[in-house]
Structures are given as structure tokens and as C-alpha cells.
Amino acid sequence: MIQLLGDWLPQLLQGVLWTLRLMVLSFALAAVLALPIALARLSANGMLRLLAHLYVELVRGMPSLTLLFLIYFGLPNLGITLRAIDAAVIGLGLNGAAYVSEIYRAGILAIDSGQREAAQMIGMRHRQVLRFVILPQAVRVVLAPLGNFAIALLKDTSVASLISAPEMMLQARDLTSEYFMPLQIYVAVGVMYLLMALPLASLVRFMESRLGAGLPKEKAV
Amino acid sequence: MGTHAKGLLKRFCGRKDLNWPPGMTANDLQGLANAPPLITVSNLCKSFGGQPALDNVSLTVAAGERVALIGSSGSGKTTLLRCVAHLEKPTSGEVIVAGRHVGDRIVDGRKIVMLDRQLAEIRTGIGMVFQRFNLFPHLTALENIMLGPLKVLRMKRDEIEPFALELLKKVGLAHKAGAYPEHLSGGQQQRVAIARSLAMRPKLMLFDEATSALDPELVAEVLEVMRQLAAEGMTMLIVTHEMAFAEDVADRIVVMDHGTIVDQGRPADLIANPRHPRTLALLRPKRAANLRSAS
Numbered sequence: 458m459i460q461l462l463g464d465w466l467p468q469l470l471q472g473v474l475w476t477l478r479l480m481v482l483s484f485a486l487a488a489v490l491a492l493p494i495a496l497a498r499l500s501a502n503g504m505l506r507l508l509a510h511l512y513v514e515l516v517r518g519m520p521s522l523t524l525l526f527l528i529y530f531g532l533p534n535l536g537i538t539l540r541a542i543d544a545a546v547i548g549l550g551l552n553g554a555a556y557v558s559e560i561y562r563a564g565i566l567a568i569d570s571g572q573r574e575a576a577q578m579i580g581m582r583h584r585q586v587l588r589f590v591i592l593p594q595a596v597r598v599v600l601a602p603l604g605n606f607a608i609a610l611l612k613d614t615s616v617a618s619l620i621s622a623p624e625m626m627l628q629a630r631d632l633t634s635e636y637f638m639p640l641q642i643y644v645a646v647g648v649m650y651l652l653m654a655l656p657l658a659s660l661v662r663f664m665e666s667r668l669g670a671g672l673p674k675e676k677a678v
Numbered sequence: 679m680g681t682h683a684k685g686l687l688k689r690f691c692g693r694k695d696l697n698w699p700p701g702m703t704a705n706d707l708q709g710l711a712n713a714p715p716l717i718t719v720s721n722l723c724k725s726f727g728g729q730p731a732l733d734n735v736s737l738t739v740a741a742g743e744r745v746a747l748i749g750s751s752g753s754g755k756t757t758l759l760r761c762v763a764h765l766e767k768p769t770s771g772e773v774i775v776a777g778r779h780v781g782d783r784i785v786d787g788r789k790i791v792m793l794d795r796q797l798a799e800i801r802t803g804i805g806m807v808f809q810r811f812n813l814f815p816h817l818t819a820l821e822n823i824m825l826g827p828l829k830v831l832r833m834k835r836d837e838i839e840p841f842a843l844e845l846l847k848k849v850g851l852a853h854k855a856g857a858y859p860e861h862l863s864g865g866q867q868q869r870v871a872i873a874r875s876l877a878m879r880p881k882l883m884l885f886d887e888a889t890s891a892l893d894p895e896l897v898a899e900v901l902e903v904m905r906q907l908a909a910e911g912m913t914m915l916i917v918t919h920e921m922a923f924a925e926d927v928a929d930r931i932v933v934m935d936h937g938t939i940v941d942q943g944r945p946a947d948l949i950a951n952p953r954h955p956r957t958l959a960l961l962r963p964k965r966a967a968n969l970r971s972a973s
Binding site: 569571572574575576577578579580581582583585589590593594597 | 763765794795797798799801802803804805806808810812813814815816825826829830831871874875877878
């Protein structure tokens with residue numbers, strides 16, 4: 458058994474690296490894309506609001522696998538061919554952006570309206586209010602749900618195996634077809650996911666406690 | 679705005695130099711009678727979901743004048759103040775501050791929308807103090823005060839920091855420069871909030887029940903700062919329930935009831951000759967009660 462694990466390990470570790478890469482890139486894409494979507498949903502412009510709302514509802518109402526298939530198998534019909542891993546990053550990123558935009562929106566709405574008013578009354582324009590007063594506070598609110606999203610995303614990267622992106626689940630399928638030991642292999646894979654998720658979870662807890670405990674008592678001037 | 683008014687504003691608000699507006703005497707006040715008002719509110723109406731909050735209100739405030747708005751809860755005084763700051767959009771009517779129309783307006787049947795930039799520019803000249811302080815919790819007291827000058831006026835940190843520290847000293851909190859709002863008492867937070875407004879060198883200060891959220895023993899320290907500001911000649915529009923303070927500090931008291939102005943005048947005149955039952959009920963509740971039981 459130990460011997461076998463040794464045989465599998467290089468390939469599984471390969472899978473871990475791809476999974477992490479997929480997770481980090483699609484998380485970054487989602488986190489960046491989500492901000493304009495969230496701001497559009499809170500915009501005074503009805504058209505922007507509608508578009509953003511449509512995007513969120515459309516993407517949330519669709520399994521991420523559908524989106525991945527659309528991008529990987531559908532886009533070539535329009536002359537756009539992507540590597541499986543790129544298609545997975547884009548698909549998971551677009552899908553995640555819908556969820557993260559809702560997290561951002563809730564975070565922004567959680568900030569008391571008095572903050573906005575006070576900022577406006579010192580002469581700040583909308584952009585400045587957002588940048589210097591609302592967003593720095595919303596970050597604290599958003600961190601914990603964002604961490605949870607990251608953990609969910611880590612596990613969701615497994616769907617990328619279905620478009621043959623070389624992440625962990627694909628490596629596992631390869632190994633099972635070679636060794637015919639699905640039980641042992643998938644237990645090993647499960648443990649690997651766990652080993653990635655646990656540090657992430659404790660990182661979230663750490664950040665939560667750092668920010669939840671409030672600010673340093675005083676800052677030297 | 680005429681050059682005369684501009685001169686007056688400059689004289690009283692001193693936007694260029696670091697000095698405080700010089701104190702005003704009664705003679706100065708008389709001179710102001712000829713100057714165009716700093717605030718002109720005309721035929722202002724505001725309703726919330728069909729419920730009228732302001733009903734055809736007109737009011738002018740001269741530069742250097744201290745006006746107290748009093749009235750029971752729901753009388754529209756806070757709404758009026760918020761309309762001057764354009765934190766509420768009037769349903770109809772007009773607000774002019776320092777010669778500039780505030781908010782969208784209709785000219786020849788066409789709507790002229792006020793831009794974000796223009797509104798921000800007007801608000802730069804208006805300080806506002808809120809009931810709930812609304813300090814920025816992620817910034818220290820000093821950073822709260824410096825944020826506007828740094829980001830809006832684009833001043834350099836070393837330009838503004840001495841002035842910000844001076845303001846903190848002025849409100850008696852020089853030792854709290856590095857403290858975050860959550861470590862300050864309500865009274866201290868409100869004093870920082872006043873300093874934050876003053877850092878923008880406003881022409882006009884609006885106070886929205888600045889002491890209503892404070893524990894009774896903390897009210898005095900905030901009123902003291904406001905009193906000092908009044909003595910320095912700052913134009914102030916003050917919504918308050920502190921009647922003694924209003925009588926003492928205001929040049930004029932405006933009494934509101936059910937969304938309209940029902941009485942106004944110099945405090946002593948109002949108490950001597952109230953024209954509306956609310957006036958005496960608010961300013962001299964005991965005497966008003968005696969009068970009622972006698973009649």
C-alpha cells in the first residue's frame with residue numbers, strides 16, 4: 458500500500474499543483490470581476506443595475522459545469538479555442554464573480570448610510586466616498602464570506618476534470634484506470650483536498666479574529 | 679454672488695489663512711442685514727412616500743447668523759436641515775447656499791441635473807454635524823480630520839497636519855489624536871466630528887441634533903465647543919432640543935410644527951410675544967401649561 462502511494466504521489470502532487478493554480482487564478486478573476494458587477498447593481502443607473510442583475514441571476518441559475526462546457530466545447534464553434542485549463546479558469550471565474558459580487562454588495566450595504574453622508578458632507582465625490590470610506594470598511598465585512606467562497610471554489614475546481622483540465626480529479630481518474638483501486642485512490646484524493654482546505658479555513662479564522670477584535674488601541678502620531 | 683458678499687464671506691470665514699474667523703460684534707451683525715443671505719430656502723416641499731414632511735417652507739440665513747430650529751419630533755426641522763445639505767432631495771422648491779442653487783433644477787421646462795462634482799463642491803463649503811457622529815471607524819481621530827483636506831482639497835499631509843492638530847486642541851482632544859473612534863466617548867467623538875467639519879473651512883455649519891445621542895453628562899462639552907464656534911462668528915443652522923442653549927446662542931429661533939415654520943424671531947422676543955402655541959410650549963413649557971389651565 459505504502460509502495461503504491463509512493464507510485465501515485467508524483468501524479469497526485471501534479472494534480473494538487475494544478476488544482477491550486479486553477480483555484481487561485483479563478484478566485485482572482487472572480488474577485489476582480491465582482492467589484493464592477495456589485496457597483497453596477499448598486500448604481501443609480503437603471504440600465505447598469507438591470508444588466509448586472511441579469512448576469513448574477515443567469516450565472517447563478519446555471520451549473521458551473523454548463524458554463525465550462527459552453528466555453529470549452531461551445532466557443533470553438535465561434536472560432537475561439539481555449540486550453541482546458543484556461544477554459545476552466547475563465548468558467549469558474551465568471552461563475553464565481555456572480556457569487557462574489559453578491560458578497561461585495563452585502564458588504565457595501567452593511568456600511569451605515571451615515572458614513573456615506575459624512576463623507577459627502579466633507580465634499581467627497583461618489584468615487585472618493587467609495588474608495589476612502591465605504592470600501593475600506595466593507596473589506597472587513599467581506600473577508601469571512603470571501604474565505605468561505607474560496608474554500609467552496611477549491612472543491613468546485615474538480616468539475617474542471619470533466620473538460621480534461623489536468624487537475625486532481627483527472628489525475629485520480631487516470632490512476633484508477635491504471636491501478637483499478639478506486640477506493641484507495643479516492644480516499645487519498647479526499648485527504649489531499651482536506652489538506653488544502655484546512656489551512657485555508659484557519660487562515661480565514663485568523664483574519665476574522667484579527668479584524669473582528671477591532672483596531673489597535675491607539676496609533677502613534 | 680456680488681463682490682460685496684464675497685468680501686464678507688472671506689472676511690468672516692477666512693478661507694485663505696489659517697486663522698479662525700474673527701469674532702463678530704453686534705455692529706457687524708447690523709452690517710450683515712444688507713448682505714445677500716448665505717442660505718435661501720424658498721417654497722420648499724418634501725414628502726416621503728406621499729407623507730408631507732415639509733410644506734412650503736421658506737427661510738433665509740444671513741452670513742454670520744446663528745439660527746436654531748426647534749420643534750417636536752416629526753415637525754420637519756431635521757428634514758429642512760438635510761435639504762439644505764441636499765442629503766434629501768426636495769420634492770419641490772429651491773435651496774440656494776452661498777449664491778449657488780443646490781440640486782437639480784428646472785429652467786424653461788427643462789431639467790438641469792446637478793453633477794456629482796458640483797454638489798461635492800458646494801458641500802465642501804458646508805460643514806455638517808450628525809446626531810450619530812458618523813466618524814470613520816477605520817481612521818484615527820487625526821486621520822478623520824485630515825481625510826477631507828487630503829483627498830478633497832488635495833493638501834499635503836505636512837500642510838494639513840499642524841492645522842488638524844490645532845483643531846483637535848481647540849475641541850480639547852489634542853491627546854486623542856491617535857485614538858480610533860470606538861475608544862472615544864460619545865462626547866469626544868462628536869467633538870472630533872466638529873473638528874472634521876471645521877478642517878474643510880466651511881462657510882456654514884449645520885448641526886443635526888448634535889447632542890441628542892449623548893449621555894446627559896457629555897452634552898455640555900459638545901455645547902461648549904458649539905458656543906465657542908458661535909462666538910467666533912461662524913454661520914450656524916442648529917437643529918436642537920436644548921432650549922436653553924438655543925436661547926443663549928441663537929440670534930434667531932425658528933419654530934417648526936407639522937412641516938411648516940409657525941414662528942420665528944429673536945429668543946427674547948419669542949418668549950415675550952409668542953405668536954404660536956408651540957413656541958411657548960417648547961421654550962417655556964411650565965408657563966404654557968399654566969396658561970392653558972388658566973384659560
